[in-house]
Amino acid sequence: MILSKNVIKQIKSLEQKKYRKETGLFVAEGTKIVCDNIDTMQCEFIIATQEWFDSHPEIPADIEKCVATKSEIPKVSFLKTPQDVVGVFRMPVYDLNTTDLKDKLSLALDTVQDPGNLGTIIRIADWYGIENIVCSAASADCFSPKVVQASMGAISRIKVHYTDLPTFLNEFAGKNIFGTFLEGENIYKRSLPETGVIIMGNEGKGISAEVADFVTDKLYIPNYPQNRDTSESLNVAVAAAIICSEFRRGLY
């Protein structure tokens, strides 16, 4: 395969959700993320330097390859510091089976909009064995280049679903639906179950009223020392990390 102007144009178009949806494709960059994706997803083609292909003989022979020079890679990269390999993959389609999720711990994102936050949350989910993330339709798209890169390969292992959250939570039924609220219980003081849904809210607005209605257990991450003049909140990915850590820490 040759790195033609058309190929460059096609890859660059995949920065936009519209073209990802039209083609069913997305872009991942760098050795770690490309190799993780190859293990679990359908790879359309890989563009890399000859040196990269030479040092990665494990790449299956049936994957279409395109050799590029180091100076050509930036033409197909979304990174400030382009790496030696860019892969184009087919977006997987996952079934959202609410019944299955009742036996697991999952995250629900009520319009987390920053791609860096979403990517970081996918990486946290992967670390703590949370296989499914259910996002509201207005959340950031998990296959945008920034999310894929921030996930550091975790996007290849975690199922990210997009759906109407109230509908999903309604089916989940009124048990073990967690969210953080100022008036919530101190998360450090209570026992937490192995299964359920943890809802994380929007960066600015938190959890929306219509989603909050489904929360059965309100939690709060207290600052230390308490009643001190401090930051008003934690970043949503940071809060997700602390909460997931609390849900898992007793299980080792």
Added chain:
Amino acid sequence: MILSKNVIKQIKSLEQKKYRKETGLFVAEGTKIVCDNIDTMQCEFIIATQEWFDSHPEIPADIEKCVATKSEIPKVSFLKTPQDVVGVFRMPVYDLNTTDLKDKLSLALDTVQDPGNLGTIIRIADWYGIENIVCSAASADCFSPKVVQASMGAISRIKVHYTDLPTFLNEFAGKNIFGTFLEGENIYKRSLPETGVIIMGNEGKGISAEVADFVTDKLYIPNYPQNRDTSESLNVAVAAAIICSEFRRGLY
């Protein structure tokens, strides 16, 4: 004060560390961060819309003010979505007193380079009552616009020091110096003291060998379930959050 070309040029120059060092000034944007800074730092001047000044009568009279139109603000903003107020502040100078730090819990950053990560870590420190962050000289600069914005106002309350880390750790003496390593102890299984230094390493390389020599207690955040194919690591700010949470969770 008038929003002259010279003022615009001066503010824009403050994106560069060189000019911040030369002038001793830095920029903060948005109501929350500007108002937090006004409480604790010396403000050189504020640029805002008339509406903003009208709705913030608490801004002290002796602070120099510059009224700008909504369309002028982007000229002095580093944000993609400029807000209604931009403040220029004098960088505070803090004494690093190692003896004082022996009675507190502090963070040490061994060349955390991403401004977003540093800002997020400052916000985490603020949340968990960690007053001092000691950075290696090659770490990101805490007064760069990206760090200030990511700290969400916490930069006004947390003392960020820059020094030679081995020298600092040597003075700190061989006790309660924590770092995360693959061969470390499960952080969830051990008791943690109220004082000490938590070292966080560089995004790609982790903790450097010369700093690792000073670590007295090696910790590890285990993934769940263990021995599973997963992400190789957590983002440094996420790891800092989980570790700080663990150090504080027993104290409420």
